[in-house]
Amino acid sequence: MSILHTEAVDRILKLTAPESDAVREEMEARADRERFPTVGPEVGAFLRLCVRMRGVSSAIEFGSGFGYSAYWMAPAIGSDGRIVLTEFDADELEQARDYFERGGLEDRATFEHGDALEIVERYDGPFDLVLLDHETSRYVEGFEAVRGKLSENAVVIADNVLHTGAVRPDDLVDALEGESRVSESERSTSKHPSLEGAVAYLEHVRSDPDFETAVVPLGDGLVVSVRL
Numbered sequence: 001m002s003i004l005h006t007e008a009v010d011r012i013l014k015l016t017a018p019e020s021d022a023v024r025e026e027m028e029a030r031a032d033r034e035r036f037p038t039v040g041p042e043v044g045a046f047l048r049l050c051v052r053m054r055g056v057s058s059a060i061e062f063g064s065g066f067g068y069s070a071y072w073m074a075p076a077i078g079s080d081g082r083i084v085l086t087e088f089d090a091d092e093l094e095q096a097r098d099y100f101e102r103g104g105l106e107d108r109a110t111f112e113h114g115d116a117l118e119i120v121e122r123y124d125g126p127f128d129l130v131l132l133d134h135e136t137s138r139y140v141e142g143f144e145a146v147r148g149k150l151s152e153n154a155v156v157i158a159d160n161v162l163h164t165g166a167v168r169p170d171d172l173v174d175a176l177e178g179e180s181r182v183s184e185s186e187r188s189t190s191k192h193p194s195l196e197g198a199v200a201y202l203e204h205v206r207s208d209p210d211f212e213t214a215v216v217p218l219g220d221g222l223v224v225s226v227r228l
């Protein structure tokens with residue numbers, strides 16, 4: 001359950017979620033079993049809505065794991081569209097391919113093994129939607145790597161911004177208000193790269209005049225930036 005809402009809200013989200021399918025249920029069971037940090041169904045449903053609302057036909061993910069978030073978006077992208085999955089871990093990526101094949105969605109997916117920041121260099125875009133779900137400490141880098149490859153109506157969504165690893169929303173409040181509980185020595189040895197990454201990313205996109213940005217407290221916290 002997300003720490004960002006109550007148990008009742010969690011239950012409501014589950015009761016009102018879009019219909020599942022056998023492959024997605026299998027992915028969810030696996031994430032639970034292996035404690036793998038997928039975006040979860042409520043963020044999955046939100047991502048799919050974004051795809052539909054912005055008429056997305058081209059998307060890229062930074063950090064796809066075994067393909068759960070991409071699997072949510074792919075049906076709405078349509079068979080003429082494309083979603084690029086990127087993943088460091090070759091086994092996870094092979095699992096993603098297998099899930100997509102079994103779900104009949106492989107025609108619209110490209111599976112790229114390696115560092116998302118290097119992979120994106122090989123693409124011209126334009127991308128209508130970008131999901132940043134790799135190392136939080138590299139979100140700014142990821143945003144900048146894809147910024148020049150975005151379509152006019154693009155949306156960039158970053159996950160894990162309010163709650164990531166040991167980082168809790170309270171820590172982020174302190175950091176944003178300049179009263180970080182993280183000591184200087186911890187900062188200098190970068191024990192909190194996720195917190196620093198989340199703060200740096202929020203400041204970066206909020207100060208970019210070409211984007212409008214809002215924090216959406218869903219899952220582990222999303223930062224949604226729409227190109228103006």
Ligand SMILES: C[S@@+](CC[C@H](N)C(=O)[O-])C[C@H]1O[C@@H](n2cnc3c(N)ncnc32)[C@H](O)[C@@H]1O
Pocket residue numbers: 037038039040061062063064065066067068069070086087088089092114115116117133134135
């Ligand atoms: C939070 S999981 C992704 C979950 C996935 N988006 C989902 O919701 O199902 C993060 C994944 O990103 C991968 N990763 C981290 N940094 C990466 C990078 N720079 N390039 C590619 N993959 C990366 C990790 O191996 C891990 O599998």
